[in-house]
Amino acid sequence: xxxxxxxxxxxxxxxxxxxxxxxxxxxxxxxxxxxxxxxxxxxxxxxxxxxxxxxxxxxxxxxxxxxxxxxxxxxxxxxxxxxxxxxxxxxxxxxxxxxxxxxxxxxxxxxxxxxxxxxxxxxxxxxxxxxxxxxxxxxxxxxxxxxxxxxxxxxxxxxxxxxxxxxxxxxxxxxxxxxxxxxxxxxxxxxxxxxxxxxxxxxxxxxxxxxxxxxxxxxxxxxxxxxxxxxxxxxxxxxxxxxxxxxxxxx
Amino acid sequence: xxxxxxxxxxxxxxxxxxxxxxxxxxxxxxxxxxxxxxxxxxxxxxxxxxxxxxxxxxxxxxxxxxxxxxxxxxxxxxxxxxxxxxxxxxxxxxxxxxxxxxxxxxxxxxxxxxxxxxxxxxxxxxxxxxx
Numbered sequence: 001x002x003x004x005x006x007x008x009x010x011x012x013x014x015x016x017x018x019x020x021x022x023x024x025x026x027x028x029x030x031x032x033x034x035x036x037x038x039x040x041x042x043x044x045x046x047x048x049x050x051x052x053x054x055x056x057x058x059x060x061x062x063x064x065x066x067x068x069x070x071x072x073x074x075x076x077x078x079x080x081x082x083x084x085x086x087x088x089x090x091x092x093x094x095x096x097x098x099x100x101x102x103x104x105x106x107x108x109x110x111x112x113x114x115x116x117x118x119x120x121x122x123x124x125x126x127x128x129x130x131x132x133x134x135x136x137x138x139x140x141x142x143x144x145x146x147x148x149x150x151x152x153x154x155x156x157x158x159x160x161x162x163x164x165x166x167x168x169x170x171x172x173x174x175x176x177x178x179x180x181x182x183x184x185x186x187x188x189x190x191x192x193x194x195x196x197x198x199x200x201x202x203x204x205x206x207x208x209x210x211x212x213x214x215x216x217x218x219x220x221x222x223x224x225x226x227x228x229x230x231x232x233x234x235x236x237x238x239x240x241x242x243x244x245x246x247x248x249x250x251x
Numbered sequence: 252x253x254x255x256x257x258x259x260x261x262x263x264x265x266x267x268x269x270x271x272x273x274x275x276x277x278x279x280x281x282x283x284x285x286x287x288x289x290x291x292x293x294x295x296x297x298x299x300x301x302x303x304x305x306x307x308x309x310x311x312x313x314x315x316x317x318x319x320x321x322x323x324x325x326x327x328x329x330x331x332x333x334x335x336x337x338x339x340x341x342x343x344x345x346x347x348x349x350x351x352x353x354x355x356x357x358x359x360x361x362x363x364x365x366x367x368x369x370x371x372x373x374x375x376x377x378x379x380x381x382x
Contacts, residue, residue: 104329240281
């Protein structure tokens with residue numbers, strides 16, 4: 001009995017009264033996955049880009065090389081929203097680019113075989129298998145599309161296809177079609193930094209691919225908060241934002 | 252050092268007041284940035300919910316007529332991170348809102364700044380300025 005009391009006393013002395021917050025060395029090396037690859041895990045202060053051509057934000061794309069169809073979609077966006085409504089205002093999925101370039105943070109969780117992007121915007125997620133599987137045959141198109149990832153050295157490359165073509169690149173409304181493909185690269189250059197690129201290839205909308213480059217700082221003090229988009233969407237409920245009608249010319 | 256801190260603080264405030272950080276939908280579809288409005292009145296209701304908070308205030312005009320205005324602010328998530336709390340503005344408080352009027356002429360506005368009962372002026376999360 002005396003031994004047990006001494007053992008418990010020793011444990012109590014050693015045990016911290018509460019978990020101390022871990023302060024990471026942001027300049028230190030990137031953390032590793034069990035398989036030795038760099039882990040992209042963390043809450044990231046992803047770049048806010050209401051307009052990917054805004055020269056005030058480093059990494060912007062200078063000129064978007066529109067096709068005739070793409071130019072008509074860009075110039076007609078305001079009138080399109082009058083007739084077909086606003087998909088974002090209707091709380092439909094933002095898609096990859098508008099989720100990444102929106103005003104709310106992104107958390108990445110990752111293991112050897114998957115990367116999960118958790119977007120605070122609308123509390124949405126997107127999964128990226130990194131286990132070498134191909135794209136799914138005959139999968140219906142969707143707002144975020146389907147992604148698979150592979151490693152090129154320490155850079156994770158994520159390819160996305162099969163998007164429905166209803167989303168826009170950014171808040172200002174640069175267009176996309178259902179033929180769009182994205183290639184994202186993620187390179188964790190140190191514990192506190194990801195260098196991210198996204199290359200948009202969409203031959204219906206743009207005559208050549210174009211790339212946006214970002215540097216995301218880790219935001220270790222931030223926790224994602226639930227975002228229930230329809231909870232107080234007064235502009236929609238009261239008719240000032242029209243329910244979204246999908247366009248029929250994006251394929 | 253202190254002066255440097257003040258300069259940095261002023262820069263941060265300037266950025267917060269001038270940058271469209273909390274856009275959810277197109278500002279220009281609903282509000283008119285060329286119609287600035289300042290509303291001072293008593294809070295009758297606060298709706299703390301995504302995608303935008305709404306604050307309703309009774310505003311008395313020059314003739315003494317009281318009208319109830321609805322004012323749209325930013326997303327609660329972003330406002331929380333900027334220091335707002337659910338009870339930062341509450342029923343009965345007297346506040347002053349600076350923002351832009353609705354295009355349709357109704358008694359609605361998009362808030363850029365709100366002056367709280369304690370005199371502090373805080374960014375309200377307007378989506379105006381860059382859509």
